[in-house]
Amino acid sequence: MATINDIARLAGVAKSTVSRYLNGGSVSQATKEIIEKVMKDTGYIPNTFAQSLKVKKSNLIGIIIPRLNSYATYEILESIDRSLKKHHYQLLITNTDQNIEREIEQILAFSKQKVAAIILLATTLTNRHQQLIEALDIPVLVIGQRCDFTYNFIYNEISAGKMMAEHALSLNHRQILYLGVNEHDVAVGKLRKQGVLDVLKANSQLMLKVKEVDFNYEITYQMLLEYLPTVSPSYILCATDNIALAAYKATLALGKRVPDDVSISGFGGYSITNLVTPAITTVRYPYKEVGDLAVLQLQHILNGEEVERQSILIPVLEVKQSTRKI
Amino acid sequence: MATINDIARLAGVAKSTVSRYLNGGSVSQATKEIIEKVMKDTGYIPNTFAQSLKVKKSNLIGIIIPRLNSYATYEILESIDRSLKKHHYQLLITNTDQNIEREIEQILAFSKQKVAAIILLATTLTNRHQQLIEALDIPVLVIGQRCDFTYNFIYNEISAGKMMAEHALSLNHRQILYLGVNEHDVAVGKLRKQGVLDVLKANSQLMLKVKEVDFNYEITYQMLLEYLPTVSPSYILCATDNIALAAYKATLALGKRVPDDVSISGFGGYSITNLVTPAITTVRYPYKEVGDLAVLQLQHILNGEEVERQSILIPVLEVKQSTRKI
């Protein structure tokens, strides 16, 4: 592999001249042509390690995702990728399988690699996160969880929860089952649930059940096959679209129809909710916008400009055919 | 940010000693302890650029994907990621939106970044690919398309196509619509279709229609809403699961039932085919295995061992509820 030294030697100039040629310094036309020719002949490709070592920055943005089998992940990933590409950044994607240890490790690894910034699709933020992030000289943008010690985008989970609960009530449902997830995930497990329950519990004549299931489709599906017959709700309010899909499938498997016998709704607005029939009522989170916003924000931060630490994004209710009035 | 020089100075040793400490060379217990302490105090993190510059290799594997909105992509991504992590490699994911220019650019960019290897989920392979890849000193593994000039994993597309066509015939369907994609994608557009048509055309008393649609769900769905009423087949044989989902949704929208009025099948074995009801008959491609195999193969290549240029993976038919006998 040719290096800048080879080019300089073959072209009969100093390597500083070659570097100047590459970076737009003053080089005579004649020299330019020689260098150009030599580069073409050798198929020269500059080494980014050497560049970054000196220049002390890279065009890498690291993104840490909790799981690779989630539609929400893909939607955000896609939007961030699209937006980042416009600004000539390169995405380094890494998946931690919701393992906190790996998350910490990965923040370190990214920092070794001198990424320009880190985006963290968080589930839980611990003290160790805080210590590490505060010690880091790389900006970190947390998406999806409230966080006091660095930049973060959050969704108004409570309001989203309330919206959906009100929707269920407005359709006259009184036998409601809420399928939530573990509270380790503060946003989804706690706040979203809180929003839902705040509204539902205010209504005293309700038959309300709450059950914890898993983010994973298959696990939840198997659980529900056993659980659903013991409760027979008229409305299943699911904490994610994925769970809603599992509930939908389980309901059909148990011989009931959606929405005729049971109404089902999710949260997220994954495109997959439109693929099934009936399409699933959901609260759409602005995943598409998150990408643009995140990149914009990062640019400001990297330019040393002052920006708001926290941005709150508002989800919107999307009523489709999986819920109906009774 | 502390560097190795700072550590050496603070610990009162030479930086070579610090480096030795980091890489397991011979260092006395006493010195070790001092260095350890200094590192802890300063929160030292080695710079991978500097390391890679000298060591001339990185633990990065670059993967180029044609689109980020495909279930096939996700399945492969997930399996490669899982397997790579076991071997302490880091995945660099980049999406080219099926743009050949960007694909070429990205191979170059990866090569600048001195990735250890490149995995290319290919759609088309041009002469420019060949030139570039042959000039590169980095191993490239192509997945999904036949390729003579570098390592590649391919699926037996023709046999997959035949399987599905035979399935359709065995169910006594005689009015078959094949929904294919553009032949730019050799594997899916040409070979898969060829397998299907080889079998179907051998059967003379068939009413066979062939139509080209798009990989994109939404585009295909809209096309089919107009097209399907003009042909009314009893079996829609779709080139991908995604297309099958669109066909399924369009069929329902047009007031027909699946599989009672129309049978539908796809290719791929995406987990989403199990989410809908009825579950969609498909040919399962061994995406999960591809990850393990790819990483295994790369390890051998990187160790300088001789390996087969081409591996052929065999897809299997999975009959579910979206196809039925008439």
Added chain:
DNA sequence: AAAATATATGGAACCGGTTCCTTTACAAGT
């Protein structure tokens, strides 16, 4: 106790770029 060997450490070169500082050469200004 002397010689041979192993361990611990420092110094310097090196990886492949960028950048600062000089020097050279030539054109323009007075």
Added chain:
DNA sequence: ACTTGTAAAGGAACCGGTTCCATATATTTT
């Protein structure tokens, strides 16, 4: 003709690590 200014190029230092080689000290062998 002499100063001044500017474009073009070279030289060397530097970024933060690794590694080779030389040297000093400690340990083992005979």
